[in-house]
Amino acid sequence: MENRKTYQLLDKKTLNKSYVRWMMYNLVATSFEFLEALGFAYAMQPIADKLYKENPEKRKNMLKRHSIFYNTEPQIGALINGVVCGLEEQKALGKSEIDDSFINSLKVGLMGPVAGIGDSMIPGMLIPILLSIGMGLSSNGSVLGPLFYIIFYNSIIVFGTRFLFFKGYELGAESVDLFVGKKAQKITQAFSLLGVIVVGGVAASYVNLNLPIVLDFGSSTIDIQQILDGIFPKLLPAILVIGSWYFMAKKGVSPIKMIAAYFILAFGGVGIAYLVQIFF
Known part of the structure; x- marks a missing residue:
């Protein structure tokens, strides 16, 4: 760390520019061939300009290296960008143990572990928690x-x-220890489990599905929903959530198609319930 403070090519303004570019444009010009690669290269352009402003050929080679396939969870993945910036700086300073293949290998090696942690933390935990709180605050129509x-x-x-x-x-290359190995796997598993618990709690609290069918036999009535609640409370919402997961995760059905299907089923269900009430 002391060596970096003494020999530093990148200033805070350049690093900030790289960070902002990644966070704003990490998914720019995505394709199956590149995914986040062009966003990564765009974020590394200010770094290349600063490190090799007197050597256009090295600048071009650096940007070409960072234009190959790349994909990770972009929020937590910002750490990889910082690591690569630090390594590129050390390479430009002449550190012999840091070469192009080392930087590329480290970058590619961190993609998967960081994506696992990021997907567990952001869409798997943070977003459901914040949404559940927000839905609670808006339950009475509040903004x-x-x-x-x-x-x-x-x-x-x-x-x-x-x-x-x-x-x-x-941290530079030292950050590898945080994301590779048994400790990283345990962290990923813990966040995944926590995310499942949070999603389950949100589903149980905010997904409602009732059967408004009451069979009238003159001397007695049978409330279908009351019977289901006595057997398994929230059974229908659980089936709805599990069914939605199955069709989207296993069958590849898009969320838009699922919404349209539920819209049709809702109208059909109301119609069936109305006919049952008439005839029974």
Whole structure:
């Protein structure tokens, strides 16, 4: 760390520019061939300009190296960008143990572990928690719910990713130990489990599905929903959630098609319930 403070080519302005470019354009010009590669290369352009402003050929080679296939969870993945910035700086300073293949191997090697942790933390845990709080605040029609989600989500993402980016820059190759090995696997599993629990809690609290069917036999009535609740409370919402997961995760049905199907089923279900009430 002392060596970096003494011999430093990248200033804070350049690093900030690289960070902002990644967070704003990480999914720019995506394709199956490149995915986030062009966004990564665009974020590395200010770094290349600073390190090799007197050597256009090295600048071009650096940007070409970072234009190959790349894909990870972009928020937590900001740490990889910081690591690569630090390594590129050390390479430009002449560190013999840091070459092109070392940087590329480290970058590709971190993609999977960081994606596993990021997918567990952001869409698997953070977003469901914030959405559940926001839905609770909006249950009476208040605008506080969406405002809460917008403000808190963006604040956490902006400040969190910036911290990770600069921490990755400071750590350099040492950050590998945080994301590779048994400890990283345990962290990923823990966040995955927590995400499943959170999603389950949100589903149980906010997904409602009832059968408004009451069979009238003159001397007695049978409430179908009451019978189901006595056997298994929230059985229908659980079936709905599991069914949605199955069709989207296993059958590849898009969310738009699922919404359209539920829209049709809802109208059909109301019609069937109405006919049952008439005839029974």
